[in-house]
Amino acid sequence: MTSLAQRQAELVAALTAGAAVPPGFDARLVEVARVALLRKRAGEVARQWPELAQALGTGWYRQWSAWAATRPTRGSLRDGWDLARELAARRELPAGAGAELAAREAIMTYDGETPPRARRMPAVRGAAGSVVVQIAGRVRVLRRG
Amino acid sequence: MTIGYGVGIGWRPEIGGFVAQLPGLRFAEVVAESVHAHGDLPVGLGELRDRGVAVVPHGVRLSLGGAEPVEPARVTHLAAVAERLGAPLVSEHIAFVRAGGVEAGHLLPVPRSREAVDAVVANVKRTQAELSVPIALEPIAALFDWPDDELDEGAFLTEILERTDALLLLDVANVYANALNRGTDPLALLDRVPLERIAYVHVAGGAERDGIYHDTHTDAVPQPVLDLITELCSRHRPPALMLERDGDYPAAAELRAELDAIAAASGYPVVT
Numbered sequence: 001m002t003s004l005a006q007r008q009a010e011l012v013a014a015l016t017a018g019a020a021v022p023p024g025f026d027a028r029l030v031e032v033a034r035v036a037l038l039r040k041r042a043g044e045v046a047r048q049w050p051e052l053a054q055a056l057g058t059g060w061y062r063q064w065s066a067w068a069a070t071r072p073t074r075g076s077l078r079d080g081w082d083l084a085r086e087l088a089a090r091r092e093l094p095a096g097a098g099a100e101l102a103a104r105e106a107i108m109t110y111d112g113e114t115p116p117r118a119r120r121m122p123a124v125r126g127a128a129g130s131v132v133v134q135i136a137g138r139v140r141v142l143r144r145g
Numbered sequence: 146m147t148i149g150y151g152v153g154i155g156w157r158p159e160i161g162g163f164v165a166q167l168p169g170l171r172f173a174e175v176v177a178e179s180v181h182a183h184g185d186l187p188v189g190l191g192e193l194r195d196r197g198v199a200v201v202p203h204g205v206r207l208s209l210g211g212a213e214p215v216e217p218a219r220v221t222h223l224a225a226v227a228e229r230l231g232a233p234l235v236s237e238h239i240a241f242v243r244a245g246g247v248e249a250g251h252l253l254p255v256p257r258s259r260e261a262v263d264a265v266v267a268n269v270k271r272t273q274a275e276l277s278v279p280i281a282l283e284p285i286a287a288l289f290d291w292p293d294d295e296l297d298e299g300a301f302l303t304e305i306l307e308r309t310d311a312l313l314l315l316d317v318a319n320v321y322a323n324a325l326n327r328g329t330d331p332l333a334l335l336d337r338v339p340l341e342r343i344a345y346v347h348v349a350g351g352a353e354r355d356g357i358y359h360d361t362h363t364d365a366v367p368q369p370v371l372d373l374i375t376e377l378c379s380r381h382r383p384p385a386l387m388l389e390r391d392g393d394y395p396a397a398a399e400l401r402a403e404l405d406a407i408a409a410a411s412g413y414p415v416v417t
Binding site: 003004005007012013016023025029036041043047 | 211213241243244247249250253261264289290292392
């Protein structure tokens, strides 16, 4: 028999990364839990990224769950950030969500791998037609997409 | 904790203004990870503490049920927050939230096996070694069970509490959800766990989706959960019972009505 640590890791992988449900579990109930978890994360990310969720409208949950189904959470700030960047790279970020992403990019540096850190220097950033300037931690939207 | 605090509420920034205006409030809980160990306290929380409300840090990320040892920095943070708030106790869950370096994003059940009991007990003891106040452990609502359960819920909890000397944080909504989803009697568990060890009680709402009851904390508290409070208090009334709401916050009148319903069900005075 494998160790408890191993079996806990297999269960987390099934719930967060699209791995197979470990043997012996009720696959239907684990699937219910997986979907409930995605829904809970969606709510948390929507609170952290309100313009992103609102701009995607009825497509928000579909976009979110397609993206998040195989990505374990790195916290709702980074989850929303990663998704917004990916949409921006595919030119699918709605204009209504541009200023929010640009503002985050202007306030913090984020390499996509380690937690975001506050910028010390002024910055100008743009996304989906919006342009934002940050000076001394204060943000001004220069243009809204 | 022998003082009767009565009806309390989970403090959240979104309802901080509402909580501040509850005249009779003597008990509140705050998510431990949302409080800085040394920086400013969230607005309103210090005021609550200063007016004599007991504020209990409630950890959600310790992962006491993980097979791996609890992370020392997380324990240190919990202990520091307890000291800052002058808390009479802290609480955490009998659950794991990460494994193999991956965050689950939610509280997951541990198997009710001897091996898992040993893991939980070891992590609780590691945590207690850093704390200057007691810890209360909360059994979670789980949508599924492990295939290798050896103990029933009552025996599992009792053994963990006895071996750690920890207090119990009983969530009546979790008891209700687990029983409803498994077709068992929620009252049966009340007869199987040491009720005199209850430090306080969580009360929360939920919703049914596809025939399964979800403990959402974003819906109204259903009547059967209130009935469970009355049943519990007729056996042994715990020192405090508190409403847990974590989103989709309703109007103040609705929150007040829920607090009053908890007071009515438990026999404690209203705090609104």
